[in-house]
């Protein structure tokens with residue numbers, strides 16, 4: 027349902043002459059101030075005395091205050107887009123399967139699409155002879171969606187790579203700054219534009235940051251490069267007021283956007299409290315209210331002809347934007363997480379009578395749907411992350427089921443990136459995860475297209491595929507809600523954005539909407555326990571557990587340290603019998619003849635699912651943190667001897683992560699439930715972090731059997747260009763540490779007993795490390811086991827890294843966040859190979875790391891499958907599984923391999939759900 031349709035639809039203009047008293051009513055139904063309307067006011071009896079010379083202009087201005095924002099009446103008869111770039115040829119996309127976004131997101135059309143003059147000119151059968159100059163793209167039945175719309179982005183103001191000169195997100199000049207404009211910081215050279223476009227993102231709402239209660243005005247941009255190369259040329263329907271005094275007082279205004287933030291961020295930045303922030307809001311809104319009332323008094327006098335001593339129209343450049351909020355002309359985007367904050371904002375909207383377009387982040391929104399509906403005007407939409415949570419108190423109760431719960435309560439759900447917090451290139455992944463956890467497919471696709479378009483007041487031209495809309499469309503290599511879906515081509519304003527796109531060959535099954543598992547119980551529990559449902563699994567009572575209808579079995583091979591596919595059955599007729607946590611029989615039914623009739627056993631139907639090795643995670647502070655943003659819940663940082671004075675008492679002491687381990691964190695248990703059953707975690711340090719440890723993600727405490735799997739795994743060092751000391755100083759220090767006389771863990775590194783894990787991003791640093799490795803080896807006559815972590819630019823040295831026998835642990839989705847990560851290998855559709863595939867091709871042992879956030883660990887199974895999907899055959903499913911199991915163990919020196927097995931019910935990727943973990947070590951089967 028188009029909730030704001032009334033503001034956009036074609037509307038009748040009052041034609042007949044009317045008395046002034048009726049003006050207001052009739053006027054509300056129009057989109058612009060007509061000349062005759064002004065004449066009506068001026069010619070009425072009461073207006074004959076003291077009429078000033080600019081009366082016409084004043085009346086126009088006053089009448090225009092009542093206009094609701096939106097496109098002009100004749101918008102839909104446009105023949106050319108205002109964003110059309112001269113010289114762009116028409117394009118015909120033939121044979122597309124189009125998700126139009128119409129009919130509640132349930133319409134799918136098989137047709138051709140004609141893009142011309144920046145507009146979707148036709149959907150249907152296109153006669154190519156009429157468009158002989160057109161580019162013809164054969165979609166061959168591929169899915170086509172509207173361009174992805176990101177409601178919450180900092181593209182251009184928080185640019186990649188991050189440099190001192192490129193942070194324009196937050197002004198710290200005061201708590202309420204409604205006069206600031208994100209446009210003023212919009213860098214046209216952000217590396218991320220091209221990357222995000224390659225993920226299908228065509229439009230983004232560029233918001234100021236959340237340091238302030240009112241951070242300033244946001245601007246909607248299209249992500250493509252423009253011929254003018256200016257920031258302004260990127261804007262989509264900017265408010266006319268951008269040109270200052272040249273605003274056309276007769277025209278219907280365009281929607282404006284503004285950022286608000288409550289809760290922790292303004293409190294932290296201004297050393298204040300929620301009370302201070304809320305007062306700052308009230309004070310600012312009261313200033314705007316007073317100004318608005320002065321304007322309204324002025325106008326009521328002018329419109330009723332009381333011209334005497336009228337004076338000038340009350341104006342204030344600093345407050346005009348907030349007055350526009352009170353006039354309902356601004357889409358307010360409110361960073362607001364917790365129930366307490368949402369409550370405060372709902373009160374504020376009712377005190378000052380303005381609507382909020384969307385609550386953003388809003389990790390507790392799903393618990394307070396009824397409260398949200400009490401907001402003034404209309405219920406705000408809720409714009410959230412899928413699974414990124416628990417990073418601070420405000421996000422601690424975040425639930426992956428929030429999108430579904432909010433939708434069930436009738437609220438608009440938007441998935442957003444907060445780019446670069448999440449890389450908006452993968453915004454569709456947020457919608458995919460929301461869908462996996464229960465949001466219906468139509469709403470999941472709408473959550474990144476039509477819904478955000480409507481929430482930002484641009485759904486008269488973007489967010490759906492309709493004739494007359496902007497020519498922003500994406501051709502996908504698989505169904506956009508399937509894991510790893512990547513664009514084959516992306517059009518913005520009818521211009522193809524991918525010069526030479528590459529596609530991975532995708533399996534057939536990914537061309538339809540994934541049929542996702544049932545999470546009804548988990549959804550009910552999320553609400554019942556206010557976001558903190560119990561996560562511990564249950565032990566199977568029967569000692570024997572029989573898994574039937576098994577589709578595939580993958581096991582680690584201890585001899586080769588690889589993962590092998592040991593059984594596969596297209597008809598899903600496999601059986602696995604487990605007794606005391608050990609597989610006693612597996613394979614086809616005939617291999618385990620009595621299994622299905624074992625009466626004492628627990629029988630689990632995997633519905634074609636799989637048995638796979640328990641995964642091992644690395645790359646976050648899992649096990650050293652409950653809430654990363656809360657110091658009092660963390661193990662804390664390790665002194666960096668190169669950038670701070672290390673207290674004498676610990677000088678020379680190597681820190682062991684094992685000493686700081688904490689068990690039972692929500693992220694660890696969620697990881698376990700998704701099949702990540704052990705973790706390698708290093709202390710959180712600078713140059714010399716210390717010694718990593720291996721632990722169980724399920725164990726309740728350190729003294730429990732099997733909690734600490736290995737006290738010390740590897741020695742961890744970081745060499746970075748973002749240090750207080752030079753890279754050369756860091757290398758010299760490392761050389762000296764590994765030189766003659768190295769003892770203890772350093773001696774173990776030199777003798778090859780434990781691996782040396784160096785976090786390094788830049789190819790230049792990596793090259794220096796390879797040289798250093800050889801140097802040390804020549805001196806010592808031993809062989810160092812070097813593993814590179816981070817390693818965003820490692821693909822540039824794939825051959826040399828392979829030859830040096832060095833392993834690499836990297837993220838599945840690279841991003842050029844800082845300069846030393848600038849040269850990423852982005853993978854399809856921008857490059858043929860992904861970084862993982864490039865390294866694997868050179869015989870490098872590769873493992874996958876998470877992005878640093880403990881809440882991401884649970885998504886490791888998705889990372890693994892995604893790496894396989896985009897490898898173009900370079901990785902089999904077994905090899906992909908090894909990326910987050912045996913390879914992690916090899917590269918991090920894990921001696922006692924994780925022997926858990928994960929039973930997944932249903933299909934692969936988004937179609938499966940972990941139902942049990944088979945644990946030989948604890949002789950149990952744990953039921954999820």
Ligand SMILES: *[C@@H]1O[C@H](CO)[C@@H](O)[C@H](O)[C@H]1NC(C)=O
Pocket residue numbers: 121165166167168
């Ligand atoms: C559209 O593409 C599908 C898949 O390649 C193909 O089977 C079908 O024949 C095509 N239809 C037309 C009209 O070209």
Ligand SMILES: *[C@@H]1O[C@H](CO)[C@@H](O)[C@H](O)[C@H]1NC(C)=O
Pocket residue numbers: 264265266267268269
């Ligand atoms: C601002 O003025 C310029 C030059 O007159 C015009 O091209 C542009 O469209 C105007 N922008 C807006 C938002 O009105």
Ligand SMILES: *[C@@H]1O[C@H](CO)[C@@H](O)[C@H](O)[C@H]1NC(C)=O
Pocket residue numbers: 828867868869
């Ligand atoms: C990788 O290893 C295989 C098998 O040992 C070998 O045939 C191949 O040449 C190696 N490739 C590279 C790029 O070193």
